[in-house]
Amino acid sequence: MANSDAFSDPQKHLIGLYQDQNSGGFRFIMPKPGKRGVNTATSAAFASLYSILDAKNRLPKASASLKYISFVASKHVAGAAVDILVVQLLDTALADALRTLGDVSLRAASVELDDANSEPTEKGKKRHRMLAQGHLGVVFQAAESEVTALEKKLLPHRDRRAEAHRKASLVAAAIALINQDAGMQAAGKWAEKARTHFYRYDKLKGELDRAVLARMNSQESRLQSSRAPIVIHPTRSGNAGGPCGPCWVRRKTAIRDLQKDRRPILARVTIPCEERSHFEAFYRALQS
Secondary structure (H helix, E strand, O other), X not given: OOOHXXXXXOOOXXXXXXXXXXXXXXXXXXXXXXXXXXXXXXXXXXXXXHHHHHHHHHHHHHOOOOOEEEEEXXXXXXXXXXXXXXXXXHHHHHHHHHHHOOOHHHHHHHHHHHHHHHOOOHHHHHHHHHXXXXXXXXXXXXXXXXXXXXXXXXXXXXXXXXXXXXXHHHHHHHHHHHHHHOOOOHHHHHHHHHHHHHHHHHHHHHHHHHHHHHHHHHHHHHHHHOOOOEEEOOOOOOOOOOOOOOOEEEHHHHHHHHHHHHHHHHHHHHHHHHHHHHHHHHHHHHHO
């Protein structure tokens, strides 16, 4: 539950489903890159998918007579809410999440989800969701084909491969959500596809930085536990006996410089960790 002050300003880092303690009404706030803990479009997308699942589980328990919910889109700068029907939340939020990715190839799926909102019957809504799934499936196949083609090239193309895996993971996760809502067993298959591609993306994105960070953390631990007043500098050139020989410095200086050199690497590693956290929360919710 959010407190009343935070509820009055949805831009104060709130995401997902919240209830106003004064009115008792519910509001669904889409994740937006730039909020605390949501720094990338990938994080926002997986946070959106998790929030949709969370709302789907909580809303029926809140009140069987609940008909409307306030919705705050991810790109609405002022954070103003519009009232939508509870049955429109899945299509509205998922379409918004796909638009957040800024991919033209996902536009057709977003249009179908928008059309699902105008359908008066659940059968009509499911038909549009299945059409949206078809468009998403085409994007997924294209992403997998790109991965296969890049893996056959001589150059590693690490960034392009990571991007293809990222897209495949996000699209597979969206398809899994649609299937799960329809009660289809294929939801589990698509969840595993999303998981496979996400962890391949995650590995490519931060593999080198994580290795360097682990080494620097180990070096700091050794320096902190050492009692020697003078040590070989862990990160400066020549410290391994090169042309200039080892660089001897005070232990406190070595620790300070190591921490300073680690900051930009830690900042780069934080983003994949954040994305991984949002993905794993969605994956667990989908399996429950």
